[in-house]
Amino acid sequence: MSGDLVSVLADLKEKEALEIAQNRLAAGDDPLSILDDARRALETVGKRFENSEYFIPDLIYSGEILKEISDMVKPKLTRAAEVKRLGKVIMGTVAGDIHDIGKDIVVFMLDVNGFEVYDLGVDVTAQKFVDRIKETNAGIVGLSGFLTLAFDSMKETVAAITNAGLRDKVKIMIGGGQIDEEVRKYTRADAYGRDAMAGVSLAKEWVGSK
């Protein structure tokens, strides 16, 4: 099976992508280079999503294929990947809201685009966000929320970060469901994103990477 893993995976050809990865492993190829190709393919997927060629199912499917390749390759790794990370991002769904699908897609897209992501899960209290900012020194915080009740939780979280004296150390982005510019103003976050790639763009902009 010949073919370029980057383009095959970017085209979401699951079987072919797995075969190529398998063959490259068998041929003694560096497992890290396979992973790196897979990651580059996912960057292409993200770009196609930005261009409205791809939609949410494509993101989810590409993530699934990436996971399969990782699972295949990881046992063969002899050294840890030394990925140069663009920056740290803390992500979580705010207090009172337990929706995770949107948040998970953002976490995943940030990760494949080179960010170190701390995923705090769902129903995350303001205090937990504050504690994790202190622990990790992350410069970016992403607040997710699907319910309209999340508007207040987001506002409270931003206020808690401010009260902890951390507001000028972090950039805060919000997203999910009904979130728009009005909600951004209400919560006093720095920006909002309509979808996962908008979140990636914001994060890149904030760390000074294009």
Add this chain to the structure above:
Amino acid sequence: MQKKWEELSPEEKSEEMFKSWLSPKDVKFVSPEAEKAYKERITRIKDAIQLKKVPDRVPVVPFIGFFPGFYAGITPEEAMYDYDKLYMAFKKYALDFKPDAQIGIFQPGPAKVFEILDYRLYAWPGHGVSPYHTYQCIEGEYVKADEYDALIQDPSDFFERVYLPRVFAALEPFTKLLPLTSIIELPFTGGNLVPYGRQDVQAAFGALLEAGREAFRWGEILDEFDKEMTESGFPNLLGGATKAPFDIIGDTLRGTRGIMLDMYRQPDKLLEALEAITPLAIKMGVSAAKTAGRPIVFMPLHKGADGFLSNEQYKTFYWPTFRKVLMGLIDEGLVPFSYVEGGYNSRLEIIKDLPRGKVIWSFDLTDMAKAKEILGNTACIGGNMPIVLLNIGTVEGVKDYGKKLVDTVGKDGGFIMSSGAVIDEAKPENVKAMIDFTKEYGVYK
């Protein structure tokens, strides 16, 4: 001689359903004014739907969730556990706000029932979310990727012995039962009933009976509420509810991730399953609406929104069976009320393909001018009052937006003023402004 129901055309059935809604049985209106208001309200909504004539004014029907509870000062937990408080709150909302229709008090649901059955599919106030937050679905793959054949072959059996035992922990012993369709003659009967004697199965049936008694108690309160509201002049908008087959499988059976992967990995199985549950989705809406004697069938739509599928995927996986459900309802004289969460800009040209004056599309984040342009000649559209505006905006902001909606989308009828998404913790003055402004400014001259 009067024709039998089966002999009526969809058009005639529809007229019968509206007639039954207009003249509810066993109702004594509190006053002639209440009766007049009741009929005017329904006629207004009917005219907006049918596109035969312009209504007297734009009907306004906010789609409320827990809003009446927040407004009346009870928590979501109280709304789900204390039926008297629930009743009081929703009544206060209807009488204070006077919308053109109310939607009953079913939405919060009877939490005691969920407790008895140990419901795992949702977190609700006091059970996974705080008393001050609304219930939320816990998505998962409750149906596995390799279970399509079982679902397709016999959906009811699959629900009884596989799916429901997974989402209601108290019904787990139902996995021990045998298919009821095996009971076909005497020698087959005894053996197939044996599992019903098991202690764990009997306990599960005990829980189901207890849950049923609780649901019945709750249902009586719902009926009482509808009766009182009807007699006071506020019709219940809804006759029943159902869903698009893609959402049925994607929301609570396979989950978002599951169904999206199935589109790539086993598209034929998914299509077959969608077809298999389509008649059941139709039946769900038809039987409820006929029992209620009201034509409008609520359909909350989720996974067909802009971005969730490509147009190609929408046309392949979502629309064909969704359209069959819509047509199945229309053929029985009913009015599907599609409640489109998120955006639907990329789907407008596709969903245009339906008979004229038979459906309501309530939009959320869709471009309403475009929706009016594409659907305006064939369908009633509504919604789009931004939930963000209702929650954190101002009265002036609501009025400005309402004016824009009435001017563009309300032009020449075919429009119902409503919120884009379900209203929970909105500012009461904003909800009031949406209703009062529409009544004042939305009059057709």
